[in-house]
Amino acid sequence: MHIMTGKDAVGGGLRERKKRATRAALAEAAVRLAAERGADQVTVEAISAAAGVSVRTFFNYFDSRDDAFVVVDADAGERVRQAFLAAPPELPPLEALREALAAELREAERQHELWSLHARVLRSAPHLLVRNLGAQMADESGLAEAIARRIRAGNGPDAAVPSGEDPDREGAPDTATAPPRGDAGRALPGLYPRLLAAVAGTAVRVSVQHWCERADEVSFADVFREVFDLIAAGLPVPAR
C-alpha cells in the first residue's frame, strides 16, 4: 500500500519491527547457547525458551534448526545493492562493488561481539560452516541484477573510462597473466553480471576467512584491499 518495500532495513510498522526483533532474538539466543554449550547440544526448545516464544513459533521464522545459526543479518544484501547502485557512476563495477561491500563490512563490525561468537560456533561445527558459506550467496542473483542495471545505465557516451588517476601500473606481477586469447570482449549476454556478483561474494568470504585466522597480524581492511587488488589484476602469481 504505502511505502511497504518490505525490505527496508529500519521498519516502518510496529508489526514489522516486532517480527524483526523476534527473529533477531531467536538467532542471537541460538548463537549464544551454541557458543557455550556446543552447537549440537542446543535444542529448538532451548532456543525458543531463551527467546521467549514457543517452539512452534521458531519454525515460523526458520525452516530448520540450523538456519538459526547460519543467518546473521537478513537484509545485508539489500543494503549492499543500494550502496552499489548509489556509487559514483564513473567507477567501474568492480570498484563500486568493493566500496559498497567495504562500507557494509565496516558497519557489521559494530556487532563485533556477536560476530565473534558466531565465528567460533561455525569453526567448531564444520557442518554449519558449509551451510553458512552457501547461504552467503543466496541473494547472488539479486546482486547480479543490480550489476546488470548499473552497466546498462552507465554506458551512454563512453563506456567505462574512469578518471585516469593512476595510469602507471608499475606492479611487478604484470608479467604472468597473458591469456592465450585476449578476446574477452565478445561477452555472452548476462554472463558478466553473474560472474562479478559471484566473484565478489567469494572475495568477501575469503577475506573474512583469512582474517579470522590471523586477526592479530593484519587488519581486515588490508586483507580486503589485497584480495580485490589481486582480482582486479587478474590473479597473477604475487611476487615474493
Place this chain on the structure above:
Amino acid sequence: MHIMTGKDAVGGGLRERKKRATRAALAEAAVRLAAERGADQVTVEAISAAAGVSVRTFFNYFDSRDDAFVVVDADAGERVRQAFLAAPPELPPLEALREALAAELREAERQHELWSLHARVLRSAPHLLVRNLGAQMADESGLAEAIARRIRAGNGPDAAVPSGEDPDREGAPDTATAPPRGDAGRALPGLYPRLLAAVAGTAVRVSVQHWCERADEVSFADVFREVFDLIAAGLPVPAR
C-alpha cells in the same frame, strides 16, 4: 567413519569397491526419486529401499538425508588436484587450474543424464542448492594447498615468467581496472592460494549455472573459456 580417506579413485580391495557401489547406489536412487517425485517427497526409507539396503545403513553413509542429494562425485576434487599439479610447470596457476578443471568437466559429461537430473532437483529445491554450493567448497582448502605447493615448486630461478609468447597485453579492457594502489605485490602469506582456489570454484559454478539455463544457445566450453578470460583480465566491464 564413512569419510573414508579414499584418495584412490579406483579401489583396490573388494571391500572398498562395494562401499563405493553402495554409496553411489544410494546417491543415484535419491536423485532419481527426487527428480520424479519432488525432493521433499522422498523419504530415507524410499531411498534405502531403492538402493537395496536398510534405513540404518543409509545413515552410515550420509550424515543427513539432504547429503544424498548434494554429493555428486566424492573424489572429483582429488582428480582435479592431481591434474593441476601435473600440468606443464610453465603455465601460470590460473591457466593450469583452468585446464585441470576443463578436463574434469569433460570427463563428467559422461554421466550426463544423471547430471541433468541432479541439476533439475537442485533448481526445484533452493534449500538443497544452498547446501550444494557449500559442499563444492568443502575441499577448497585442499586445492589451495596444492596451489601453494605448485607455486613454491615453480619459483626457483625466475619466479613465474612463462614462455614470452604474448608479452603485449593489447586488450582494450586494460583501461578500467587501475586500483587506487597498484601494490598487489606485497602479498599476505597464504592468501593468494586460497583466493585462487575459491575463485576457480566460483568460476566453475557460474559456468555451469549459466550454461544450464541456455544449453541450446552456446556450448559449455565457450562459457567456461569466457569466464576464465574475464577473470584473467581482472573482470573489466565487457564491450558491447
Place this chain on the structure above:
DNA sequence: TGCAAAAGTGCATGACATGCAAAATTAAGT
C-alpha cells in the same frame, strides 16, 4: 470501539538421526 489481517500457540503426526548390540559378510591366518 469494532473488525479484518497477521502473528503466536498447542497438539498430533510423521520423518529424521544416533547409540547400541546382535547378526552377517569379508579378509585373512593356520
Place this chain on the structure above:
DNA sequence: ACTTAATTTTGCATGTCATGCACTTTTGCA
C-alpha cells in the same frame, strides 16, 4: 576347509526435528 578377527550391515529404542491444522492473541486501521 576351518577358525578367527575385523568390518559392515541391520533392527530396535529413543529423542529431536519439522509440518499441518485449528485456535487464541495481538496489531493496524476505519
